[in-house]
Amino acid sequence: xxxxxxxxxxxxxxGVIGLxxxxxxxxxxxxxxxxxxSSGTVFGAAGSANFxxxxxALLATLFFLxxxxxxxxxMQAVERPGLMIEDSTxxxxxxxxxxxxxxEVPAIPGTAGGAVEVPVVPSVTTDNGxxxxxxx
Numbered sequence: 001x002x003x004x005x006x007x008x009x010x011x012x013x014x015g016v017i018g019l020x021x022x023x024x025x026x027x028x029x030x031x032x033x034x035x036x037x038s039s040g041t042v043f044g045a046a047g048s049a050n051f052x053x054x055x056x057a058l059l060a061t062l063f064f065l066x067x068x069x070x071x072x073x074x075m076q077a078v079e080r081p082g083l084m085i086e087d088s089t090x091x092x093x094x095x096x097x098x099x100x101x102x103x104e105v106p107a108i109p110g111t112a113g114g115a116v117e118v119p120v121v122p123s124v125t126t127d128n129g130x131x132x133x134x135x136x
Contacts, residue, residue, distance in 0.1 A: 002073045009066040012059055019056040 002070070005066055005069050005073065009063065009070060012063040012066060016056065016059045016063055019052055019059060023052050023056070
């Protein structure tokens with residue numbers, strides 16, 4: 001049923017688009033659309049505006065109704081939880097394996113396993129010989 005409703009909705013959408021594109025603006029009369037006077041138009045002496053307006057309104061109404069129908073079907077298909085959290089489902093505990101700590105620290109590459117000397121950085125002093133204060 002839902003598939004049929006989607007197909008009908010698609011055809012209605014194409015029909016509404018076609019009818020809206022067939023209508024002419026306010027300044028154009030019915031004869032301008034078909035190249036002759038208003039009495040010689042395809043839709044008769046009343047002109048095409050009346051027929052196209054009613055057909056567009058009918059298809060737009062059907063399009064709106066199928067949109068509501070599809071919305072209703074989509075609401076029925078999904079079971080949505082309420083606002084309150086229910087404690088009826090127990091929590092599942094997942095075991096976590098922790099890696100064993102390493103017993104020794106690996107050597108730094110390029111030092112051949114020996115101690116590395118840290119270079120001494122000279123202290124910074126200001127012009128008057130005082131060390132600047134460090135604020136964090």
